[in-house]
Amino acid sequence: MNATGAALIVGAIGLDQTAVAQVLFSQPLVGGVILGWSAGDPGSGLLAGAFFQFLCLTDLPVGASIPPDTALAGLIGVATFLALGHPPGWGDQALLGLLAAGFLPVAILARMFDVRVRRANLIWVRITERLLEQGRLRLAQAAANGGLLFFFLRAFIVALVVLNLVALWDGAGLDLAAGAAPAFALFARCVPLIGLAALLSQRRRTGWQISLSAGVAAGVLFTRSLV
């Protein structure tokens, strides 16, 4: 799958974030498998989708600003993971760790586009009002949904830019920097813990320590019974 194809899929899935239905297709875990199927590798899509989903359990507040767009950054992260394949010397975890380092800048870029789209959508209010005043009622209904185009373009353009940059880079130099892979693999193993800690710190309720401890014990026993 080339960069444009992947960006088109990200654009379509990204509509679910705000503009259409919001049934969670745009979450990395779900969107990742869709991207994986499209690229002929659902297993890798699932792995990367699950990884980035940990960073989308909560919003990412940076200072007092509006939270960055983590869902779109996660989808683009999955598409990038699929595009890079398996560079020599870099396991899946190390590559995901490397991509997680670029997650926040992409999320901030996506958020900037989101704000611009929401400002630009004002034009559809003006057009709809004018069409109603002119009595062109069917066109007014179509204009009321004009923002769909802008929301699609937002996700498509951000994905297209990032994925084309990735295609130009094509993992050049990763083989020479393979010595850095263990550091990024260790970082990748911390990422799920970062996401889970963020969720718990936001959603703490009375007795959370008992619930958490019970869950840890169940998890350990479950995994050991499998081993």
Add this chain to the structure above:
Amino acid sequence: MTRTLGWRILLRSLLVQSSWNFSGLQNLGFFFMTWPALARRDLPAPALASAGLRHLRNFNTHPYFAGLVAATVIREEESGGTAEEVEGLKRSLMSALGAVGDEFFWATLRPFSAVVALPAALAGAVWAPLVMLAVYNVPHVSVRVWGVSAGLAKGQGVLEMLQRQPLSRALPALGTATAVLIGFLVGTAAIDRAWGLLPGHGLVSIGAGVCVFMLLLGVQSLGFGQGRLLATLSALAALAGVVRVVSAP
């Protein structure tokens, strides 16, 4: 009120945020949802346009409850409510339901559905996303369908049903279940061969995983948020990577 009208409002409510804007917020979506009801009133064209413009006033609520608000407004308009009464009802419904929906769906059910599905996803089950979709969308779609049908059938009477707060009552149980599942994920990851911090070291790996999790929790509770933590640890990984590459023979 016809069943067809209910379906049309329900389907159109899926696009309530299609043109979300900073000026009128979901106003275009509200106009689009209510249009089928306006169009069937056999009004002359200028009156119809004026009714449409009235429904373009600013509107914002949780998107899953938008259909309920639209249906209630339509019902009250068709029952002879004055424009001021209907506008007042719309405003009170949209703000109350906005807060309830954000708390229940965005802040609670969405992360819950993810942590339910993530253990299966980490184990490589390709069906894991279906679990997430099912856990989230059964309540989501039910609320949408119930909202439109209750709004059309009861009108203002829907307020009485909402005062029973059926969603808010589920929050404590969902919060506890989420904490248990977070613990489960930490426990499984701690000794997992792929995701354990020290794979193959049994109890030491469990201890390391739990300690790192508690440390990250403590740091975030002090206000050092997830974004900053991610940026700091990324920078440390990059630094360690550079040192390893440079010092390699």
